[in-house]
Amino acid sequence: MRATFPYLGYDTPAIRAFFDCIGAEVVEPLPVSKRTVELGVRYSPELICMPFKVTLGSFIEALEAGADTFFMAAGARRCRFGYYHYLQDRILKELDGRCRMVPVGQYSPYDFFFRVMPRVFEVSPWRVMRALRLMLVKSVLTREFRQGLNRLRAVDFGRAEELRQPTYEMVVKAGTPAEIAAARRELRRTFATNGDRPEVAVGLVGEIYYTLEQGANQDLELELGRLGAEVLFERSLYHHLRYLLGVDLSSYRSRRLAGRYLRECPGGEALRTVGEAMFYRRRNVDGIVHVFPFTCMPENIALEALQKFSEETGMPVLSLSFDEHASPTGLVTRLEAFVDLIKRRKRGRRLHRG
């Protein structure tokens, strides 16, 4: 068995750690590129949402590299995401009859530990728990990597980009909990900003795949960093895992805050999008960037709530919807305009205060 999973931005090494720890042979997915998206679009139904197309592209690339067992998050609820694996399974089977899709039900930890994973890998539930623990520990590291990188980019973009590759390699290499702890200390040293504070801070909210996957969202964190804006984010693999294990308090906070606009969860991450935006406002963030795939159902409802929120509080909100035709130039122009607006507002406010 040669296992693979969809690429997930800087959190990919954490997922990889899970499979390594469980003792599976892994075909590492390639970073999402133009080709990934094109492949995905070619084999997908026309009207389906973008994460389906991109993850399918990621799978097809892994199939070419020799993978035969595909792991995809599942769990059918209100949003389309839970159904991806049915269609992807059919499409992959048409391409290669020998391959197999393993849907990983997100909402039943019991099945995950005691049924799905032990059966697929023929290991004990104990081993699965150990692998998950390692993934959790490593996802803290990948999250800190992204946080540190985003902050340093806003302060000293050139140095951040120089340090990015070597530091990321260190993150990828850290394999045991002790190595991960050492890597975290090292990370804090390399990404230290010596007290320099970025001029602008924006909060990133939106659909989980598009907030995490740089290849899909055209690396807007990089572009914002280049413009001198630090990107704060809550959404990460670490938080998602904690949420699935039922120990993520921030999801309750988001639900409570978002209740002002949305009383019922439309599914997906809509409540978190709105709740996090409101939370960032309390933390004195200068603006909100909201990303989601084209025709995403829950995020379109959240978009309406965010617009109302922006009207009521004066918080600048930039909503970006991505499809296969999204162009990097268009994105950069919009981000530039957004950051300019924020900077001008801040300066204006400072002048008024005298």
Place this chain on the structure above:
Amino acid sequence: MKIGLPRALLYYRYGDFWRRFLTELGAEVVLSRKTDRVLVQDGVTRVPGEVCLPIKIVAGHLAELAGRVDAVFFPRLVWQEDRLYGCPKMIGIVDIARMMYGSAPRLIAPAIKGGLFWPHFRAGLEVNPNPAAVLRAWRRSASLLRRTEVEPSLPEGERRVALIGHFYNIGDDYIADALVRAFVDRGYRIVTKEELPRRVLRSRTGFAGKIRWTYERELYNAFMYLKQRVDGVCVVISMGCGPDSLVAELMREEAERQGLPFLQLVIDEHTGTAGLVTRIEAFVDLSRRRVRAAA
């Protein structure tokens, strides 16, 4: 008290029941006018651009009611029996309505989670504070909720086409009238899922059991039931409809496997009738030729 009912979305299934229920409670029911171009264009400006046509239409209806009524009755379908969910936008449009209205008119939006009785009972109390009166109104109107239990008669020799689409699209003349007429004028009988018994629509066999959207499961079951019994299938999808984008794909595969003529029409607010009718003509020709070839 004047209570407004938007003539869109769930109205096409529960409208008669709601009208009777609210009238029995002593309210004056005001319906929004039938969907027309002006109303759609108004709706488009009130919701994000990427949502589907029925949501844009209902936004228009909600806006139309705004100045004319004291309250708007707009229940929210979260889930029904068997944990079958409404779609995210159907759940969220109620919050959008609340944001749109502010304090007036009042929004009476009971959340349906499971059975229909309790949400309607609570909503009834908001209209008429006497619980006995609410119970009486429920008893007098609940018969309108009953759905057919008999299978439709589909005689031999008749030319039929299955029109698979959500009831709020097929029921709305603005969207579907031209489609239906195009088929009827060419001698076809239209069969929709509304004519099928509950037993068929709620079936859990095969992929249907895995679909967790209540109306999507009905659509899929209707398709599976009708595919043996019709000369062609026409699926009507609104652009941006999430559940349909998935399930229609499975239907297409199934129809192709059977060699059944399959027409997928994607509609949005810019769709012109002329283009649709041309495609229907081509589709009808194709299915006729197929019948002749088989004979």
